[in-house]
Structure formats: structure tokens, C-alpha cells
Amino acid sequence: MEHGSVTDSTASTFSIMEEDHTLANSARFVLNQDPRVAFCGYSIPHPADKKINIRVQTTGDPAKDVLKDALQDLMVMCQHVRGIFDIAVANHRAKKPAEQIDVDQK
Amino acid sequence: MPKKGTKSKKAVDDVPDQQENKLPDYLELQRTRVVCNADAPIHTQGFQYSGAFAAMGIDNSVSVEKFCKNFKIDIKRLTEDDMEFDMIGVDASIANAFRRILIAEVPTMAIEKIFMADNTSVIADEVLSHRLGLIPLDADPRLFDYISENDVPNERNTIVFKLHVSCEKGSQRITVKSGELEWLPEGSQLSMASPAQSGDKQKTFTSFSQSQKEILEKPLGVKFKDITIARLGPGQAIELEAHAVKGVGKVHAKWSPVATAWYRMLPEVVILEQIEGEEAEELVKKCPVNVFDIEDLGNGGKRAVVAKPRACTLCRECVMGPCGEKIQLRRVRDHFIYTIESTGALPPEVLFTEAVKILEEKCERVISELS
Numbered sequence: 001m002e003h004g005s006v007t008d009s010t011a012s013t014f015s016i017m018e019e020d021h022t023l024a025n026s027a028r029f030v031l032n033q034d035p036r037v038a039f040c041g042y043s044i045p046h047p048a049d050k051k052i053n054i055r056v057q058t059t060g061d062p063a064k065d066v067l068k069d070a071l072q073d074l075m076v077m078c079q080h081v082r083g084i085f086d087i088a089v090a091n092h093r094a095k096k097p098a099e100q101i102d103v104d105q106k
Numbered sequence: 107m108p109k110k111g112t113k114s115k116k117a118v119d120d121v122p123d124q125q126e127n128k129l130p131d132y133l134e135l136q137r138t139r140v141v142c143n144a145d146a147p148i149h150t151q152g153f154q155y156s157g158a159f160a161a162m163g164i165d166n167s168v169s170v171e172k173f174c175k176n177f178k179i180d181i182k183r184l185t186e187d188d189m190e191f192d193m194i195g196v197d198a199s200i201a202n203a204f205r206r207i208l209i210a211e212v213p214t215m216a217i218e219k220i221f222m223a224d225n226t227s228v229i230a231d232e233v234l235s236h237r238l239g240l241i242p243l244d245a246d247p248r249l250f251d252y253i254s255e256n257d258v259p260n261e262r263n264t265i266v267f268k269l270h271v272s273c274e275k276g277s278q279r280i281t282v283k284s285g286e287l288e289w290l291p292e293g294s295q296l297s298m299a300s301p302a303q304s305g306d307k308q309k310t311f312t313s314f315s316q317s318q319k320e321i322l323e324k325p326l327g328v329k330f331k332d333i334t335i336a337r338l339g340p341g342q343a344i345e346l347e348a349h350a351v352k353g354v355g356k357v358h359a360k361w362s363p364v365a366t367a368w369y370r371m372l373p374e375v376v377i378l379e380q381i382e383g384e385e386a387e388e389l390v391k392k393c394p395v396n397v398f399d400i401e402d403l404g405n406g407g408k409r410a411v412v413a414k415p416r417a418c419t420l421c422r423e424c425v426m427g428p429c430g431e432k433i434q435l436r437r438v439r440d441h442f443i444y445t446i447e448s449t450g451a452l453p454p455e456v457l458f459t460e461a462v463k464i465l466e467e468k469c470e471r472v473i474s475e476l477s
Contacts, residue, residue, distance in 0.1 A: 002476075016472055022206045023468045025199040032154040035167045068476055071469040073170045077200070078466045080174045081193075082459055088191070089455045092181040 285331030
């Protein structure tokens with residue numbers, strides 16, 4: 001849900017259900033890195049409710065687009081992390097073939 | 107080319123770091139290190155805001171391309187059950203997100219429903235059921251679906267185990283271990299209907315259309331066969347059937363795939379003033395993990411140097427003594443030493459990959475909600 005003003009689309013609060021600090025803090029971090037963002041933060045209105053509020057205030061672009069871009073960036077970062085991790089695991093396994101043989105012997 | 111003496115606003119794509127556009131050293135220290143003083147750490151909040159240094163004309167924003175260029179992973183130890191690796195170039199919020207997902211949101215299989223046929227042991231039904239739920243199972247959760255209230259338990263969403271142990275009268279007490287849980291690939295063997303009903307197929311508690319042996323490559327079972335479930339005295343018996351389903355750690359800790367997963371920031375120990383002679387010896391003895399070492403100087407003198415900063419556990423013994431001001435303990439803000447200990451269902455590297463995938467799915471879900 002987006003709570004914002006009809007006239008001013010550069011500042012709004014996004015209420016997201018079924019999420020917690022895991023996504024909110026990561027989204028807030030990526031939003032902060034974006035130069036279009038003037039202010040961003042998140043809060044959890046009540047710890048018993050699974051709801052987060054992410055506040056985005058931008059320097060001109062609609063807040064919804066900026067948030068969407070930030071989440072896209074977060075996804076790209078995650079995919080990159082996964083790729084590098086798989087390469088690192090493959091390299092590590094290639095460097096130590098003796099250990100791998102032990103693992104297979106159950 | 108900027109004129110001498112003026113500060114130019116650095117664009118994100120500007121590659122060469124000109125002398126005027128670098129942060130002064132003290133700010134660079136605040137930006138990249140957490141300084142751990144004797145009483146408390148300082149500079150714990152990083153400068154994340156992209157315009158933090160706008161007044162100085164320095165751009166603090168980090169584009170995704172820059173992140174991808176600087177990101178590194180270095181695997182230190184990788185065994186079947188646990189792994190330790192270094193993640194460099196990422197922020198604490200994302201590292202913490204991975205940790206939280208590993209503990210609470212990567213799905214696993216665990217025993218959820220127990221059909222108790224006979225329990226004459228001293229362990230109460232619910233206590234026994236609780237213990238059975240906590241046993242780690244050697245089943246790949248990616249091969250199974252979630253089950254909801256209205257679903258019929260079938261071979262795609264349930265694993266059935268049987269436990270039938272009894273202790274004969276006159277014999278010694280026996281210990282029931284988790285290895286006695288027997289996997290039933292054909293489904294439940296307890297019949298729902300009363301025995302008076304005729305018909306060649308009795309209705310059981312699950313409806314398996316095919317044996318799970320055909321779907322799975324290796325047989326399922328418990329991961330550790332020596333977990334004590336209960337103890338039986340002479341004449342006591344336990345007969346039960348257990349159904350294991352897929353779930354996440356958020357609902358109940360039995361579904362957490364990691365024994366635990368944690369991270370710490372890379373320690374950096376800096377000797378500000380030279381420590382020589384006896385002080386150096388004392389310092390080396392003080393540190394419980396041997397971070398410092400003695401270096402012999404030419405003329406018979408000794409000097410303390412930092413040998414293994416990575417082992418530092420931040421006990422602060424070195425900064426509390428008389429030569430405490432000469433040493434500074436720091437943490438590198440974007441370098442995390444991750445340790446993942448798996449309970450056995452999935453190997454630790456697969457667990458981490460799954461956790462990253464789950465974070466991606468979360469982002470996708472919110473993006474589609476916004477559109």
C-alpha cells in the first residue's frame with residue numbers, strides 16, 4: 001500500500017505486509033545509495049504485526065519508481081552474489097580435490 | 107580538467123580518483139572502520155546516504171556496477187556440514203539479511219504430526235512428539251511441496267516414518283535412538299477405518315499414488331542415528347507413525363536448516379606507537395589468541411607486531427593495560443567472516459545459495475505488489 005499525497009508523488013510511505021527487518025533494512029540501504037533519494041527510512045509500527053513502513057522522499061522522481069528501482073538493484077546484487085559465490089565454491093573444490101574424495105566416502 | 111584549488115563534483119562514472127576528491131584520512135577511517143575503544147565501539151553507523159559528503163563535493167553513492175566490481179568472496183573452509191567464508195564489499199544490512207533468512211526462512215523437512223498407537227514409556231506423548239520434531243532429517247526440501255490444512259498428504263508433501271520399539275519383560279532398560287525411525291516409502295500403514303470394513307484396500311492416513319522410492323534418488327532417513335529419543339524399561343513399548351512436512355524456521359525452530367549461522371567483521375589491530383622490550387613481551391602474553399608476536403630488532407631489542415589479526419575476539423585485554431593507548435582495535439565495515447553450520451539436510455553452500463534466492467523472491471514479490 002502506498003500512502004502519499006495525490007499532488008506530490010515524490011514523497012510517500014509504503015506499507016508492506018508479511019515482511020520484517022530482513023527486507024526493510026536491505027531496501028533502506030539500497031535506497032540510500034541512490035542519488036535521487038533525499039530521505040529514506042523504515043519502521044515497524046508494532047512488533048506483533050508483520051508490517052513494515054518504508055518512507056521514501058526523492059528529489060523529483062516519483063517515490064514508487066525509485067523504490068521499484070532500488071528493489072531491482074537489490075535483486076541484481078543478489079544475483080551477482082550468487083554467481084560469485086558459486087564460482088568461489090567451484091574454485092575452492094578444484095583446489096582441494098583430496099578433500100572432496102573424503103566427502104563422497106560415506 | 108579541474109582548476110587547481112577548486113573541488114569538482116565527482117560523477118559516479120568518473121574513474122580516476124583525483125587528489126582533491128578523496129576524503130580526508132580521518133573521515134575515510136570513520137567511513138570504513140568501526141573503532142572499538144576500551145569502553146565502547148564508536149563510528150558504528152556508516153555513512154550510507156549518497157549525499158553525505160555533498161558539501162565537500164564528494165559523491166558517496168554506490169551504483170550496482172561499482173558494487174559488482176568490488177564484491178569478492180573467499181572461501182576459507184568448506185566441509186559437508188559447515189563452511190567459513192569471507193564476504194567483502196557488502197554492507198551489514200545485506201549480510202544480516204542473509205543471516206536472518208538462513209536461520210528463519212530457508213525451508214526444511216521436520217516431523218509435524220505423530221499418530222500414537224502405543225506409548226507405555228515414562229515419556230509423555232507430547233514430550234515424545236516434541237523430541238521427534240526436533241530430529242534433523244536427511245531429506246532435500248526442494249523435492250517436496252508445502253502442505254496446507256485442506257491438502258491430502260501424498261508422496262509429494264509428506265514423509266512417513268515408523269517407530270516400533272519394545273523392551274521385553276525381564277531384560278535390561280533400553281535406549282531408543284533416532285536410528286530406529288524407519289522410513290516408509292509406500293506411505294502410512296495405520297488404517298483410518300475400523301477393521302470391520304470390507305474391501306481390499308484399507309484407508310490410511312496418507313494417499314500415496316506411487317512409492318517415494320521411485321521419485322527420490324537416495325533413501326530418506328534421519329541425519330544422525332545416535333540421538334536419544336526415550337528410554338524404555340522392561341514391559342514398555344512405543345509404537346507410532348510420524349509424518350514430516352515442509353516448513354520454515356519462522357514458524358518453529360525445528361524447521362531451521364542451520365545449527366546456526368553467524369558473521370563477524372574482519373578485525374584490524376593497529377599499533378600506533380612502537381612497543382618495545384618488556385612491554386612487548388607482556389603484550390604478547392596478554393592476548394589469549396596470540397594476535398601479537400615478537401619481532402627481533404637488529405641490536406637485541408624486541409618489538410611487538412601484529413601476527414594474526416583475524417583471530418582477534420575483541421576481549422580488549424591489550425587496550426586495557428598500561429600500553430593500551432598505543433593499540434587501536436578496529437573492525438573493517440564491509441568485510442564479513444561468515445560461518446554456516448548446517449544440520450545436514452542441505453550442504454552449507456546450497457543453503458547460502460537458497461537464502462540469496464529467497465531474498466530475490468522477496469524483492470520480486472514487493473515489486474509486483476507495487477506495480
